[in-house]
Amino acid sequence: MRFDQRHLLGIEPLRPDEITTLLDLAERYVTLSRARDKHANALAGLTQINMFFENSTRTQSSFELAGKRLGADVMNMSMQASSIKKGETLIDTALTLNAMHPDLLVVRHPHSGAVDLLAQKVNCAVINAGDGKHEHPTQALLDALTIRRAKGRLHRLNIAICGDIAHSRVARSNLLLLHKMENRIRLVGPSTLMPSGIADFGAEVYDDMAEGLKDVDVVMMLRLQKERMDGGFIPSEREYYHRWGLDAEKLAHAKPDAIVMHPGPMNRGVEIDGTIADDINRSVIQEQVEMGVAVRMAAMDLLARNLRARPTELAV
Amino acid sequence: MKDTLLYNARLIDPEAGTVSEGALLLSGGRIKAVVTSADEIATLQGQTAAQDLNGAHIAPGIVDLGVKVGEPGERHKESFKTAGVAAAAGGVTTMVTRPDTSPAIDTPEVLEFIRRRANETAPVNVLPMAALTKGREGREMTELGFLLDAGAVAFTDCDRVVTDTKVLSRAMGYARSLGALVMGHPQEPILSKGAAASSGKFASLRGLPAVSPMAERMGLDRDIALVEMTGVRYHADQITTARALPALERAKNNGFDVTAGISMHHLTLNEMDVADYRTFFKVKPPLRSEDDRQAVLEALRTGLIDVIGSFHTPQDEESKRLPFEEAASGAVGLETMLPVLLRLYHAGEVDLPTLFRGLSLNPAKRLGLDCGRLSAGAPADLVIFDADKPFVLDRFKLQSKSKNTPFDGARLQGKVLQTLVAGTPVWSA
Numbered sequence: 001m002r003f004d005q006r007h008l009l010g011i012e013p014l015r016p017d018e019i020t021t022l023l024d025l026a027e028r029y030v031t032l033s034r035a036r037d038k039h040a041n042a043l044a045g046l047t048q049i050n051m052f053f054e055n056s057t058r059t060q061s062s063f064e065l066a067g068k069r070l071g072a073d074v075m076n077m078s079m080q081a082s083s084i085k086k087g088e089t090l091i092d093t094a095l096t097l098n099a100m101h102p103d104l105l106v107v108r109h110p111h112s113g114a115v116d117l118l119a120q121k122v123n124c125a126v127i128n129a130g131d132g133k134h135e136h137p138t139q140a141l142l143d144a145l146t147i148r149r150a151k152g153r154l155h156r157l158n159i160a161i162c163g164d165i166a167h168s169r170v171a172r173s174n175l176l177l178l179h180k181m182e183n184r185i186r187l188v189g190p191s192t193l194m195p196s197g198i199a200d201f202g203a204e205v206y207d208d209m210a211e212g213l214k215d216v217d218v219v220m221m222l223r224l225q226k227e228r229m230d231g232g233f234i235p236s237e238r239e240y241y242h243r244w245g246l247d248a249e250k251l252a253h254a255k256p257d258a259i260v261m262h263p264g265p266m267n268r269g270v271e272i273d274g275t276i277a278d279d280i281n282r283s284v285i286q287e288q289v290e291m292g293v294a295v296r297m298a299a300m301d302l303l304a305r306n307l308r309a310r311p312t313e314l315a316v
Numbered sequence: 317m318k319d320t321l322l323y324n325a326r327l328i329d330p331e332a333g334t335v336s337e338g339a340l341l342l343s344g345g346r347i348k349a350v351v352t353s354a355d356e357i358a359t360l361q362g363q364t365a366a367q368d369l370n371g372a373h374i375a376p377g378i379v380d381l382g383v384k385v386g387e388p389g390e391r392h393k394e395s396f397k398t399a400g401v402a403a404a405a406g407g408v409t410t411m412v413t414r415p416d417t418s419p420a421i422d423t424p425e426v427l428e429f430i431r432r433r434a435n436e437t438a439p440v441n442v443l444p445m446a447a448l449t450k451g452r453e454g455r456e457m458t459e460l461g462f463l464l465d466a467g468a469v470a471f472t473d474c475d476r477v478v479t480d481t482k483v484l485s486r487a488m489g490y491a492r493s494l495g496a497l498v499m500g501h502p503q504e505p506i507l508s509k510g511a512a513a514s515s516g517k518f519a520s521l522r523g524l525p526a527v528s529p530m531a532e533r534m535g536l537d538r539d540i541a542l543v544e545m546t547g548v549r550y551h552a553d554q555i556t557t558a559r560a561l562p563a564l565e566r567a568k569n570n571g572f573d574v575t576a577g578i579s580m581h582h583l584t585l586n587e588m589d590v591a592d593y594r595t596f597f598k599v600k601p602p603l604r605s606e607d608d609r610q611a612v613l614e615a616l617r618t619g620l621i622d623v624i625g626s627f628h629t630p631q632d633e634e635s636k637r638l639p640f641e642e643a644a645s646g647a648v649g650l651e652t653m654l655p656v657l658l659r660l661y662h663a664g665e666v667d668l669p670t671l672f673r674g675l676s677l678n679p680a681k682r683l684g685l686d687c688g689r690l691s692a693g694a695p696a697d698l699v700i701f702d703a704d705k706p707f708v709l710d711r712f713k714l715q716s717k718s719k720n721t722p723f724d725g726a727r728l729q730g731k732v733l734q735t736l737v738a739g740t741p742v743w744s745a
Contacts, residue, residue: 012521089634089637089638090638090639091637109639111639111640111641111642112522112523112524112593112639112640112641113522113523113524113592113593113639113640113641114639116592116593117593117637117638117639131523132523132639132641133523133524134522134523135523166520169523172520172521172523195520196515196516196517196519196520196526196528197515197516197517197518197519197520198520200516200517201517201520
């Protein structure tokens with residue numbers, strides 16, 4: 001049981017055994033979170049700053065709750081309203097924050113690689129809460145935990161990731177994680193929403209939903225990232241829904257016990273039919289939200305353990 | 317003044333494609349003779365100021381086509397003085413400067429200004445290029461005739477592609493009637509807008525906005541069609557992809573007056589070098605796949621690609637210390653180009669005459685200069701270097717004001733010992 005990371009910047013640097021360690025710990029935090037008294041003290045005395053350069057309600061509150069349940073002092077900084085608008089560079093912001101001695105920094109940024117850059121400049125542990133189109137590691141970990149609980153394992157499953165893969169950091173992190181855990185992955189969607197070099201990803205690519213979903217164990221739908229598109233990827237939302245939106249007819253091609261996932265927030269009637277999303281026998285979307293808090297507790301707990309094991313460093 | 321004899325040298329002759337042992341006799345700022353007979357060298361030693369090169373290589377000085385100097389507008393990034401010293405330190409004896417300054421070099425008055433600045437401060441030859449359109453905005457052609465008279469050696473809007481094909485065809489037609497050289501940046505501008513990487517698995521995994529390498533071929537196809545239409549003398553600044561090479565080859569075979577260049581970075585690095593968003597590796601066009609690098613290297617060997625340049629682009633730390641997408645493009649290269657390219661020589665991928673054909677001979681020929689050759693009568697613009705001397709590059713020791721090199725910490729082999737411009741040493745290690 002080892003976890004050797006200083007930061008959680010992506011799934012890419014993680015080893016499979018580290019993923020398992022994290023998920024095992026998260027299971028314990030699921031139990032804790034379901035208890036009436038939800039407090040633990042793994043992060044007691046530590047300061048957690050949530051720095052969101054991009055709007056987020058779900059992820060930010062999930063991190064906030066995770067930190068509070070483990071006893072950290074949590075501060076939220078909405079960076080759109082802050083100095084970034086006054087022309088301060090990301091690195092200056094990082095250095096300013098660093099001087100306040102946070103222990104855990106949770107960062108979301110609209111540019112790929114921005115969180116990596118920031119992590120090079122601070123002494124605390126940095127968690128990537130989503131950077132551009134690059135990675136969103138805690139989302140992939142919570143998806144993994146959800147799958148493992150629903151299917152009883154996290155290997156040798158047929159998993160279809162469907163929709164707007166090109167603009168999705170969730171898809172990249174999931175692809176990396178599910179590959180590391182030795183699953184078969186299919187990517188389903190129109191070619192305009194597939195990233196370039198897709199043939200080299202080690203996944204099977206389908207442009208037809210019926211074929212792509214045939215006999216899969218897990219159907220992961222992605223949100224159509226309208227805010228990240230600069231126009232003209234699909235002709236219309238109704239045509240997209242007709243061909244790639246998940247409805248009962250398309251889901252019928254998957255295994256009878258296949259689960260349906262979505263990272264939220266959902267565009268009902270665009271990528272997913274409302275009744276599928278609400279079907280408690282198929283949809284694990286609510287469970288994903290619950291696992292999110294547990295996985296973030298586990299991630300911050302493990303990073304804090306590594307942080308405490310290191311001697312205090314002088315500020316650069 | 318006595319003639320100078322540089323003896324015990326290895327002479328790199330890119331015209332003949334040979335490396336031979338011998339001596340160079342310099343007189344009045346020019347090469348008077350190439351001497352290979354031992355007897356003759358011995359005789360000359362007594363009659364001249366003789367300098368023993370101890371077996372070092374000597375080659376025609378580099379003519380670097382496409383150097384950005386920060387004057388006017390960005391002198392904090394690079395001045396003619398610092399660029400000139402960096403050039404001298406790198407064996408570059410002629411800098412052919414880019415007009416992508418602020419303001420752009422688009423009037424004879426601005427050109428006059430930079431020529432004066434260059435002559436006053438730079439220790440090497442400086443030949444300016446001028447903008448093809450006013451403000452490099454792609455709407456109206458500049459006063460090509462006046463600029464030509466004022467000393468512009470070529471016309472280019474640099475990495476801002478002239479999107480309006482009608483404007484470009486007129487500018488090219490007018491340039492043809494003046495006999496002027498137009499340098500293009502082959503790139504389909506709308507496809508490549510906002511791109512920070514070449515499309516493919518690497519860019520997708522890093523989540524970077526990317527452009528298909530095909531955009532280069534589309535840009536080149538358009539430019540070549542316009543060359544066919546107008547008959548202009550055309551040079552493609554950088555051909556960096558395998559897919560663009562057949563189009564270039566066809567244009568040459570059809571007898572069009574077309575040449576092409578390549579940057580030192582695209583010859584020695586590939587997209588994977590960007591690794592974890594290292595912004596010093598962000599150049600324009602973006603670094604390509606290893607397959608592309610191999611293809612352009614082969615094109616350099618066969619002569620399909622004519623010119624190698626540093627595309628020296630000084631950037632301050634602030635413009636590079638940003639998320640990759642937002643960071644400025646470009647790298648400094650005047651001083652590092654020779655040792656970096658010698659990597660290819662040490663790896664057995666290209667021989668020294670081929671290297672100097674691209675660095676010195678071809679760019680000189682393209683601009684109608686009499687330098688770039690190691691033969692009697694040519695100007696004594698020379699670089700003397702030890703091809704084997706190992707060193708670790710420390711970017712803070714560069715002469716450039718800006719230190720944005722992707723080769724910081726790289727183990728390189730090859731050190732410039734002396735650079736001569738018109739027979740006068742401008743750099744000695």
